[in-house]
Amino acid sequence: MIRVANLYLIIFIALLLCACHKADKNIFIINSKVADDADDYKLKIDSVSIPLKEGFDTLYYTYTTYAQQNQDFLIGYNAKKACLDIINLTKAKCVKHLFLNKTALFTQKLDRQDLDKSKSITDITVIGNDSILINDSNNRLLLVDTNLNLIKAFDLNAIAKNNNLPGRVISYSSNFRMLEHDNKLLLNQIYPQYSWEKKVSVFSALDMKNEKLTELPLSFSDYLYEITGKGGYLVNVGTSEYQKNGLLTYNYMYESNIYQFKDKDSTLTIYGGTMSGGSNYVTPIEYKGGDDLKKWDIHNVENTQFFNVMYDKFRNVYYRFSLKNIDYKNGKYFNSILDKPLVLMIFNEKFEVIKEITLPLYIYAPNTWFINKQGLYISSANKKNKFYAPDKIKFHIYKITR
Amino acid sequence: MLKRFFILSTIIFICYSCRTSGEQKSIELEHINMYLSEKHKITLPNNNKAFVVVISGNCGSCTEKTIKFLSQLGDKSNKTYAGYQKLVIIPSNNAYVIDSLKNSDMKFYTDEGYELEKYGINFPRNMFFELKRGTLYYKDTLYLEKVDTIALKYGFKI
Numbered sequence: 001m002i003r004v005a006n007l008y009l010i011i012f013i014a015l016l017l018c019a020c021h022k023a024d025k026n027i028f029i030i031n032s033k034v035a036d037d038a039d040d041y042k043l044k045i046d047s048v049s050i051p052l053k054e055g056f057d058t059l060y061y062t063y064t065t066y067a068q069q070n071q072d073f074l075i076g077y078n079a080k081k082a083c084l085d086i087i088n089l090t091k092a093k094c095v096k097h098l099f100l101n102k103t104a105l106f107t108q109k110l111d112r113q114d115l116d117k118s119k120s121i122t123d124i125t126v127i128g129n130d131s132i133l134i135n136d137s138n139n140r141l142l143l144v145d146t147n148l149n150l151i152k153a154f155d156l157n158a159i160a161k162n163n164n165l166p167g168r169v170i171s172y173s174s175n176f177r178m179l180e181h182d183n184k185l186l187l188n189q190i191y192p193q194y195s196w197e198k199k200v201s202v203f204s205a206l207d208m209k210n211e212k213l214t215e216l217p218l219s220f221s222d223y224l225y226e227i228t229g230k231g232g233y234l235v236n237v238g239t240s241e242y243q244k245n246g247l248l249t250y251n252y253m254y255e256s257n258i259y260q261f262k263d264k265d266s267t268l269t270i271y272g273g274t275m276s277g278g279s280n281y282v283t284p285i286e287y288k289g290g291d292d293l294k295k296w297d298i299h300n301v302e303n304t305q306f307f308n309v310m311y312d313k314f315r316n317v318y319y320r321f322s323l324k325n326i327d328y329k330n331g332k333y334f335n336s337i338l339d340k341p342l343v344l345m346i347f348n349e350k351f352e353v354i355k356e357i358t359l360p361l362y363i364y365a366p367n368t369w370f371i372n373k374q375g376l377y378i379s380s381a382n383k384k385n386k387f388y389a390p391d392k393i394k395f396h397i398y399k400i401t402r
Numbered sequence: 403m404l405k406r407f408f409i410l411s412t413i414i415f416i417c418y419s420c421r422t423s424g425e426q427k428s429i430e431l432e433h434i435n436m437y438l439s440e441k442h443k444i445t446l447p448n449n450n451k452a453f454v455v456v457i458s459g460n461c462g463s464c465t466e467k468t469i470k471f472l473s474q475l476g477d478k479s480n481k482t483y484a485g486y487q488k489l490v491i492i493p494s495n496n497a498y499v500i501d502s503l504k505n506s507d508m509k510f511y512t513d514e515g516y517e518l519e520k521y522g523i524n525f526p527r528n529m530f531f532e533l534k535r536g537t538l539y540y541k542d543t544l545y546l547e548k549v550d551t552i553a554l555k556y557g558f559k560i
Binding site for chain 1: 436459496498515516519520522525526527
């Protein structure tokens with residue numbers, strides 16, 4: 001009798017272990033592989049500290065970079081002053097402000113706190129050598145010269161309507177950055193509703209000459225369809241302006257996979273980008289009308305979020321940052337997004353892992369990073385950084401060598 | 403016997419429900435109290451009436467409407483709410499609101515070190531609480547048309 005009971009107990013434990021194992025394994029997530037020569041790569045960290053001229057900011061959430069005459073520049077949107085700030089990174093010098101509210105282009109009041117994105121600059125990119133493309137509140141794109149003279153304006157709502165789009169096209173500097181690709185401008189196509197039954201394109205290519213939109217055959221991933229879009233705040237596509245020629249590399253904030261679309265033959269390759277610790281995909285979150293939105297904030301803290309994948313053409317590697325999942329409760333206190341460890345993964349061109357580094361807490365400002373020939377720049381203006389200097393814009397520069 | 407017990411239980415339950423519908427225990431107020439006592443060395447009033455407003459650090463949190471309502475609520479010449487303590491907790495990125503309400507009798511507590519979330523205080527919208535005898539009497543979000551509704555409830559027109 002006891003033997004039979006023991007047998008049942010063993011079977012029960014085995015089933016339980018099996019169930020636990022299955023629950024943790026997501027068939028949609030591809031495991032990453034460590035590069036055989038990973039140890040040959042060395043990482044060096046430098047820093048740059050740029051003294052601020054009056055009115056310049058210590059941190060820019062909406063920004064872009066460009067190179068001109070062998071010098072590197074940063075253009076950042078300064079919401080407090082409603083201007084674009086130009087900073088020479090090579091000479092470590094603030095160059096000038098381009099005041100948006102002093103031109104006839106901006107009649108609508110911009111939100112000086114940059115909290116209301118319907119009254120804000122959501123994205124900036126440089127087109128060609130001397131034109132800046134500004135996304136004004138996802139309502140219009142303004143192509144201007146470096147003195148803010150208008151070259152061309154694009155009404156994004158009219159473009160969507162004229163192209164019979166069921167939704168709209170948008171871009172945000174923090175996730176889906178608009179980028180020039182294959183002589184067109186890539187934008188994020190969004191819909192008023194998703195059925196999660198049928199896949200729809202989330203990429204649209206805008207021909208800036210005739211304002212025609214072409215859908216790319218790229219949708220949200222299988223995993224998001226599996227969980228019927230229940231990814232909370234993390235249902236975002238990530239693109240970067242740092243791309244390898246002929247390829248479009250993108251990812252999703254809610255999972256670790258990395259996707260690469262080849263223009264030439266329209267093929268899509270999916271690479272594994274799993275971290276060695278932490279979760280590699282978002283857990284689904286139910287949302288019913290009337291639910292406290294705080295539920296989403298907690299979900300955001302308790303899930304890993306993966307930022308866009310950037311190609312470093314100077315070193316032939318890819319970078320991707322992520323914020324690791326942590327528990328919301330922390331003893332009698334609570335953790336916030338600021339308490340999530342920032343992880344930097346560096347991949348070779350085959351997306352094999354070269355480095356995986358958990359960066360120190362409360363130093364870096366998530367989402368303010370870019371690449372130039374000096375290396376990977378990361379803003380050290382974390383809100384909780386004890387060494388924060390209000391009169392300087394500071395970056396750490398990660399340089400990987402072989 | 404059983405019938406009597408059932409009727410008595412129902413009466414007790416109804417009485418208890420009525421008592422708690424106006425004054426409720428609030429986990430949010432517990433978090434706010436913990437934050438105020440640890441960071442600003444004050445506590446929410448135990449026996450008095452109070453208004454507590456938590457300004458959110460998120461999107462569109464401080465509209466002109468909200469500021470107008472708060473300035474009316476905190477107007478020193480208004481005697482209706484003279485017996486109320488008025489506390490406003492505000493993240494430092496939204497601290498410009500303080501300038502608009504300089505002459506009111508509201509007390510401002512600025513969250514300089516981004517510590518609010520550590521205490522579980524993270525509202526997507528501005529929150530408004532009314533306390534009576536130290537317990538929660540009324541709460542709502544101060545957002546869009548809700549600002550008008552709340553203002554009207556307290557006799558203000560925006």
